[in-house]
Amino acid sequence: MMFINKRIDMIARFYLIYLAIILLVSCGQDGRKQALADREKALEKREQDIASIEQDYQTLLKMRDSLRATESTASEGDTTSIHEPWPDSVLGEWNSRMVCRASRCANYVVGDQRHEVWRFYSDSVGSYVQVVNNDEHIRIFEGQQNGNEIILNILPDTNMTKSSVARRVQLDDITSGVMRGTLVLTGKNNCETVFSVELTPRAK
Missing domain, CATH: 1.20.5 (Single alpha-helices involved in coiled-coils or other helix-helix interfaces)
Structure with missing residues (x-):
């Protein structure tokens, strides 16, 4: 048990x-x-x-x-x-004297001269140059100034001569009362003509 x-x-x-x-x-x-x-x-x-x-x-x-x-x-x-407007020293009307210095185009001969009135003006959109010959509007350039150099390119729709020639201006010798440079024309078959340009203020 x-x-x-x-x-x-x-x-x-x-x-x-x-x-x-x-x-x-x-x-x-x-x-x-x-x-x-x-x-x-x-x-x-x-x-x-x-x-x-x-x-x-x-x-x-x-x-x-x-x-x-x-x-x-x-x-x-x-x-x-x-945009930069034209300075006061550039604004206004200038007498232009252009002399053909070189040409590969049949329409221009070395020694040819042109006399026109160039009116520099600016508005709210840009800066321009209106070209007048014998009191008739011919064309308008659009321009820009960089330092002591002015570049002008033609506005195609403003060319009253209906010419297909492209125009470009370079003013690179700017002094008091005188602006000098070159005008290059490019025509048919890319022929080029070069004019010397001299601008002097137009008497008011």
Whole structure:
């Protein structure tokens, strides 16, 4: 009988130890599961924070690009509207004396002379030179001054002679009361004629 009681007591202790081990293992697993769940929540929150930061970054990039586009458009508008008017020393009417110095065109001979009136004026769009001969409008040049040099290019629609000759003037010797340079005419088959140009103020 005593042996049986001891046996029962041993079995009971064994089951108690076994239950204790199971409880400990179960608690450990529950703890690990909770830790994993907490870690997953933390990772999910971090991913949400990163996504929010990325969205803010993209929004800032769009704002920057929009501002740059606006500034670029405004800058282009300003550039097209700005021009340098003729200085007071150039404005007004000038008598021109032109002498043919070289020619590969049949219509012009070396030594030929031309006398015209050139009127320098500016408006809100640009700076120009109106050419008049015998009180009749002939053509208009569009011009620009860079330092001590003036470049004139003819406006095709203003050429009253209906000539297809291209004309370009370079005045690179500008002093008080006199402007000198060259007029280059390019005609049919790209033939060229060069005139020397001398401008003096017209008496008022």
